[in-house]
Amino acid sequence: MSARPGTGRRTLFLCGLGALCAWTLVPIYLIALGAIGGPGLISRWPKPFWPEGSSLAALRYFLDIAGVWSATLYSVEAAVLCMALSILLGIPAGYALARFAFRGAVAFRLMVLMTRAFPVAILALPLTVGFIRLGLYDSPVGVGVMHTTLALPFAVLVSASLFQAIPHEFEEAAWVFGCSRVTAFLRVVLPLALPGIAATAIFAFVISWNEVFAASVLTVRHRTLTAYLLSVLAESPLHVQFAGGFLLIVPSVLFIFLVRRHLFAMWGIASK
Amino acid sequence: MADIVIDGIRKAFGPVVALESVSLRIADGEFLALLGPSGCGKTTLLRIIAGLETQTEGRVLIGGRDVSDLPPRKRGLAMVFQNYAVFPHLTVRENVAFGLRMAGADAVRVDRQVARAAELLHIEPYLTRYPAQLSGGQRQRVAVARALAVEPAVLLMDEPLSNLDALLRLEMRAELKGVLQSAGTTTVYVTHDQTEAMGLADRIAVLHSGRIEQIDTPAALYRHPRTRFVGGFVGSPPMNFLTVQTASGQTMLDGLTLAAPGRERVVLGVRPEDLEPAESGLAFTVRVAEPMGSHTLLTGEALGQPVRIVAPSDWRPAPGERMFVRPRPDRIVWLDPETGAALEEHLA
Ligand SMILES: Nc1ncnc2c1ncn2[C@@H]1O[C@H](COP(=O)(O)OP(=O)(O)OP(=O)(O)O)[C@@H](O)[C@H]1O
């Protein structure tokens, strides 16, 4: 921008900024307000900016619901499995896409995306039957595997673009100086891709953490947190529902905050 | 023993032929410069020797061993890449030590050889820095140090000094030559800077659109170019070429009669410094006179064709001035006007 851009442009810029902030922050704010404002505040309008009688009672009540902690544990189990599988399968596939010109590479790329074209709702019944046969039904492992199919396409495509962004010459230099293909990957490519891979891993974690439909269909007693809350909170008072919602948002927001730089780098926008 | 034999190497990238049937032999400990214009296939040939590119046809032998199908790490060589390829996630020290560590050298040897290479390339002050904190020329020197540190039997360098300032380049050139000579390293040195090639190399291979035009010692290459391309590419300013008519083994150049090959038309090649002022002879019209310090570069015309002359520095002819010059008879090269090849038939 020039030294004196004129107040008009500046106002426009600030308005845009304000609108963008509002777009993300207002819903989070409202949910937080509902969570800590107590039952009285939910139905009031207009809402006060800061609730006078704020309390953490609803949050505590929510955390005391029987089964919340074990459901959290299942959620973590499923999410960790989803993350591990996505990385272990996604990185080799991404590397192959980035480095080897094999027959059908474009088709493969497309197919990877196409897996997301099938709604889980349609697959739910055959999936349930299949999982029962395999003994995966109603277990965090089954949910984690299911979630991997959701997260894997992203893991493959994102890691492919990560590896593509690493100049081939680095690997070639490693080969010349005594590395095999595997050691060159481990010593040179992997360290360079690590920040992006970490972001991909957390992304897979969050996909699993937030997913509710498949988790509800595939479990009965060993529900993940989202699925459990869906069934429990339906009968809870509104402010407790808000408390549950708020606590579910927190990990995602934390994640995006932590990896924001890598996400931006991934999308070719310089950070800072 | 690490001589290199390149035997009928051809390389095609789809329809693009980068190299067509290149054969050459580099003796153990020899310093060979690969010289040629941009895009002539220098990097491609180097990468084939290194095993980073697979040749379409032909074989590469290093130390008598056919390495055509071996991966780079089993070929026993080091390389300086045209775009450096210095690892960004390692410090300069670890970059230089990389090859030694991969070879499983002990800490004492790593330290000694890293220190030696760093000293040679003047990069000791940056050893703890990361490549992103270096200038282009410093990064390039790290790439050279990384290759020297492993003390390879065969060293491939792709324009390793291209990014240094003139003074540093001159200094590095001398030091490189000294080190490689005393270590007896077989070196292939890619450059398109012909003074660098002339100064460093035992022999120079001139590459032109995927073909070797000539391999010779720098002096022979300069004196006896085998093609018009070599004469024009090697030497600065380039060789002059005058197309002349001949009759019964002689050619008349204004007031000068020269013995010439028995053809109707030939090309006379003569270097700018081999045209000497004379009382009579070839008439030369000065167009531009550039004082270069050590000499004056005259650009003008003779026989209606462009000619350059390197004249003594106290010569300051005015533009438009006419003068006479004579080529030194022992420095004339006769070339075929169609093919550009030197004519071997020697004259009385
Ligand atoms: N991977 C590739 N695919 C297709 N063509 C290529 C490839 N690599 C090189 N070429 C072509 O092969 C020819 C030789 O390229 P090369 O890189 O060897 O040139 P060079 O002599 O090193 O040039 P420079 O001095 O500019 O580095 C060029 O015409 C180039 O376009």
Ligand SMILES: [Mg+2]
């Ligand atoms: Mg090149």
